[in-house]
Amino acid sequence: MFPEVDSGRPVRPARHPGMPVPRRSRWSQAQRAWRAHWQLYLLVIVPLAYFVIFKYIPMAFNVIAFKDYSPVLGPWDSPWVGLRNFEQLFNNPVFGSLLKNTFILAFYLVLASFPIPILLAIGLNEISNGWFKRTVQMVTYAPYFISTVVVVSMTILLLSPQVGLVSKGLGQVGAGPMNLLAEPDFFRHIYVWTDVWQTAGYSAVIYLAALAGIDPALHEAAKIDGAGRLQRIWNVDLPGIMPTAVIMLILGVGNMMAIGFEKAYLLQNNLNLAQSEIIPTYVYKTGLVNADFSMATAVGLFNSVINLCLLLAVNFAAKRVTGNGLWR
Amino acid sequence: MSTTRIREPFRDRLSLIVIRIMLAVVLALVLLPLVYIVASSFSSPAAVNAGRVSFWPVEFSLDAYRAALSNSEVLRGYYNSLIYAVAGTAISVSLTVAIAYPLSRKSFYGRNVVMTLLIFTMLFSGGLIPTYMVVHDLGMLNTRWALLIPGAIGVWQVIIARTFFANSIPDELYEAAALDGASDLRVLRSVVLPLSKPLLAVLALMYTIYQWNTYFDALVYLKDPDLFPLQIVLRNILILNTPRTGAIDLAESMRQQQLANVLRYALIVISSLPVLIIYPFVARYFTKGVMVGAVKG
Numbered sequence: 251m252f253p254e255v256d257s258g259r260p261v262r263p264a265r266h267p268g269m270p271v272p273r274r275s276r277w278s279q280a281q282r283a284w285r286a287h288w289q290l291y292l293l294v295i296v297p298l299a300y301f302v303i304f305k306y307i308p309m310a311f312n313v314i315a316f317k318d319y320s321p322v323l324g325p326w327d328s329p330w331v332g333l334r335n336f337e338q339l340f341n342n343p344v345f346g347s348l349l350k351n352t353f354i355l356a357f358y359l360v361l362a363s364f365p366i367p368i369l370l371a372i373g374l375n376e377i378s379n380g381w382f383k384r385t386v387q388m389v390t391y392a393p394y395f396i397s398t399v400v401v402v403s404m405t406i407l408l409l410s411p412q413v414g415l416v417s418k419g420l421g422q423v424g425a426g427p428m429n430l431l432a433e434p435d436f437f438r439h440i441y442v443w444t445d446v447w448q449t450a451g452y453s454a455v456i457y458l459a460a461l462a463g464i465d466p467a468l469h470e471a472a473k474i475d476g477a478g479r480l481q482r483i484w485n486v487d488l489p490g491i492m493p494t495a496v497i498m499l500i501l502g503v504g505n506m507m508a509i510g511f512e513k514a515y516l517l518q519n520n521l522n523l524a525q526s527e528i529i530p531t532y533v534y535k536t537g538l539v540n541a542d543f544s545m546a547t548a549v550g551l552f553n554s555v556i557n558l559c560l561l562l563a564v565n566f567a568a569k570r571v572t573g574n575g576l577w578r
Numbered sequence: 579m580s581t582t583r584i585r586e587p588f589r590d591r592l593s594l595i596v597i598r599i600m601l602a603v604v605l606a607l608v609l610l611p612l613v614y615i616v617a618s619s620f621s622s623p624a625a626v627n628a629g630r631v632s633f634w635p636v637e638f639s640l641d642a643y644r645a646a647l648s649n650s651e652v653l654r655g656y657y658n659s660l661i662y663a664v665a666g667t668a669i670s671v672s673l674t675v676a677i678a679y680p681l682s683r684k685s686f687y688g689r690n691v692v693m694t695l696l697i698f699t700m701l702f703s704g705g706l707i708p709t710y711m712v713v714h715d716l717g718m719l720n721t722r723w724a725l726l727i728p729g730a731i732g733v734w735q736v737i738i739a740r741t742f743f744a745n746s747i748p749d750e751l752y753e754a755a756a757l758d759g760a761s762d763l764r765v766l767r768s769v770v771l772p773l774s775k776p777l778l779a780v781l782a783l784m785y786t787i788y789q790w791n792t793y794f795d796a797l798v799y800l801k802d803p804d805l806f807p808l809q810i811v812l813r814n815i816l817i818l819n820t821p822r823t824g825a826i827d828l829a830e831s832m833r834q835q836q837l838a839n840v841l842r843y844a845l846i847v848i849s850s851l852p853v854l855i856i857y858p859f860v861a862r863y864f865t866k867g868v869m870v871g872a873v874k875g
Contacts, residue, residue: 283687289762290680294692297677297731301699304712304728308704311711325711370604373597382598386605391861393608395853397791399809400846403816404615407842415614418629447608479590504701512794516817530706537707538798550705558702 315548328544335548344532352528352553355438355514356506362442364499366450368491371457372483390451402516405444406431432521441517441526445510456498457491464490496568503564507557529553619643619843623836626843642844645837652845654804655811662807663789666726670785671778673731678739679766683752700733706798713799724799725789725807732788735781742777743770780863787853808849816842 284291315335317328339345370390377383393401408414411429420428430436464486472482511530518526529549537546586594613633618626622637630636646652680686681693709728718724747770755765771778793809800806 280687283685287683287685287687287762290683290686293676293763293766294680297673298692298695300673300727300731301695303716304709304730305699305704306695307712308708309702311708312705314708370601373601373604376594376597377601382601386601388858388861389605390608392854392857393612395787395791395857396850397793397809397812399791399793399812399816400850403812403842403846404611406817407618407846408611408614414629415611415632418632447611451608478587479593512792516813533706534798538710543707543711547705547707550707554702554705561701 312547312551314544315551317544319544319547321543331544335544336552339545339548339552344527347524348527348529348532351525352507352530355441355528358438359442359445360499360502360506363446363449363453364495364502366446367453368457368495370450371454371461371491372487374454374458375461375487376479376483387451387454391455392451393448394452396448398510398512398516401444401448402513405440405517409440431517431519434522434525437517437522437526441513445513453498457494460491460494461487492572496572500561500564500568504557504561506560507553615843615846618840619847621840623833623840626840627836641837642840643848645841646844646848649815649841651803651806651811651815652808652848655806655808658806659790659808661722662725663786665722666730666789667782667785669726670730670732670735671781674735674739674781675766675771675778677731678736679743679770680762681736681740682743682747683762684749696733696736710798719799720801720805722805725795728799729788729792729795732784735784739777739781742774747773776863779860783856783860783863790853812845812849816845 311325314325314328316330316332317325318331318334319325319328323329374383374387408416409430411417416430417428430440468486468490469482472486477485507529511534514526514528515531515534518531530553533546533550533553536542536549610633614631617633617635618631619642620635620638620640621631622639623641625631625636677692677696681689683689713719713724713728718727751769752765755769760768789807791809793807793813796805796807796810797813800810
């Protein structure tokens with residue numbers, strides 16, 4: 251790649267080799283850019299204010315995790331309590347199951363939703379263009395556009411013990427009518443597989459593009475060498491989409507702890523709470539239902555820090571193993 | 579001119595058949611739940627409640643749709659969601675372009691700092707309660723602004739827009755415009771935006787669909803039922819299951835109960851329809867948008 255050229259400077263005539271290059275200080279560079287392009291700086295004021303107000307000030311408000319927050323005193327004047335909120339959290343008997351539920355659900359989700367789009371994309375890539383390919387692509391992509399509320403509603407209707415299709419199917423194979431949503435053991439499966447149902451087609455699009463970018467000559471060469479279809483998939487396609495897959499995996503793990511509050515909260519009921527209570531839903535209930543702002547913020551902060559550490563760890567590992575990461 | 583096609587070896591044709599069968603299974607798995615919902619929504623309440631519907635309407639009836647469309651909460655939710663979708667998209671697209679355009683210009687000194695600030699918010703979020711406190715302090719609680727402003731800019735969308743501007747507007751255009759004496763804002767208005775219609779379509783779509791489908795902000799920030807978007811109304815009817823039956827007579831109340839059940843199927847169809855109708859026409863652009871963002875962060 252070419253080094254980036256700073257077009258903010260006027261073009262100068264070529265210098266003789268050996269002539270000293272005058273270095274401008276950062277400050278004067280900034281001043282020149284500001285004078286020549288003040289309109290660009292004008293444009294970013296409002297969006298930047300947005301990021302400061304809605305992203306960075308909330309980060310600062312996390313101090314109340316270390317305070318006994320009182321709405322009257324505000325976040326800055328509330329009394330410090332050190333790590334008391336965290337001690338309380340770690341000693342809370344709920345904490346263990348909360349952490350376990352969140353981690354298992356998140357890992358399960360990443361594990362299940364990583365390989366399936368790749369398989370789908372490889373399958374689609376092998377078959378020739380035509381109505382079948384278009385239909386499969388169109389249909390598998392569509393659920394991505396359906397809202398979480400609707401997906402959960404559909405799940406509830408499909409699993410309903412009286413009229414639901416799934417319980418009817420279970421009845422056919424001899425299992426009695428059962429309300430799967432009331433079984434804590436089924437919560438994770440329901441959560442994860444409805445998620446795969448919703449997003450596999452969407453994620454496959456990214457892999458399809460990566461597959462399209464593979465040099466056809468590689469496939470030709472492999473064919474001449476006598477490689478069968480499966481061997482070509484294994485030795486040409488998979489290595490070809492590896493960089494994309496690594497990025498997707500990092501993003502998946504990075505979002506792991508930010509796992510959908512929306513869906514878990516909707517799928518929750520008093521019967522499956524033993525496995526469906528995860529950190530985000532707990533934060534919501536503690537903070538906004540029980541109005542314990544300090545505790546809820548402490549839990550949320552704990553979650554964000556774990557999430558950041560996970561992301562950095564996976565990125566580091568991926569860089570080591572494959573040479574691809576989010577940052578160069 | 580005759581060309582001889584080399585026949586693929588047997589195992590390759592076999593593997594192709596297996597792939598096709600597996601794709602057909604995937605197709606069925608994705609499609610059948612949707613077919614079941616649509617079929618049920620067009621069936622008579624009695625048939626649905628007896629569990630007689632699978633993939634084709636039984637005793638075709640539009641009762642469910644009549645009930646859904648005469649429900650005032652649903653209509654108000656629809657109206658509110660339209661407002662949120664239109665206003666939210668306008669705000670979001672403007673703000674996204676306003677920050678992505680300078681970030682795409684090499685002459686914008688400090689763009690790496692700004693980009694880092696943005697990306698960091700993807701890695702580490704302030705969290706639910708602190709954000710709630712900010713919204714509260716700004717007096718936005720229980721107003722329409724609470725759904726329009728706090729989630730207005732997506733960093734991912736900024737990256738998509740910035741990449742698009744940087745890759746599809748050649749530097750020569752900027753130079754030519756500068757020689758003609760155009761200011762940066764003028765260049766944005768007269769050169770960049772007219773060349774970026776596909777991008778604007780993608781951004782508008784992403785934000786519209788987000789506004790149409792999300793319920794979380796409304797759950798957290800809104801108390802007044804008059805402001806509820808459709809998704810909250812759906813949640814109350816579909817998931818919390820709160821149909822109101824005013825009937826005293828047993829047969830009438832049972833009929834209403836059945837109607838309330840079948841109403842849910844119709845609601846699912848009605849609420850997803852706008853998005854699913856436009857989807858086939860815009861899927862292409864959407865795919866492009868996903869790709870642009872994936873090219874380079």
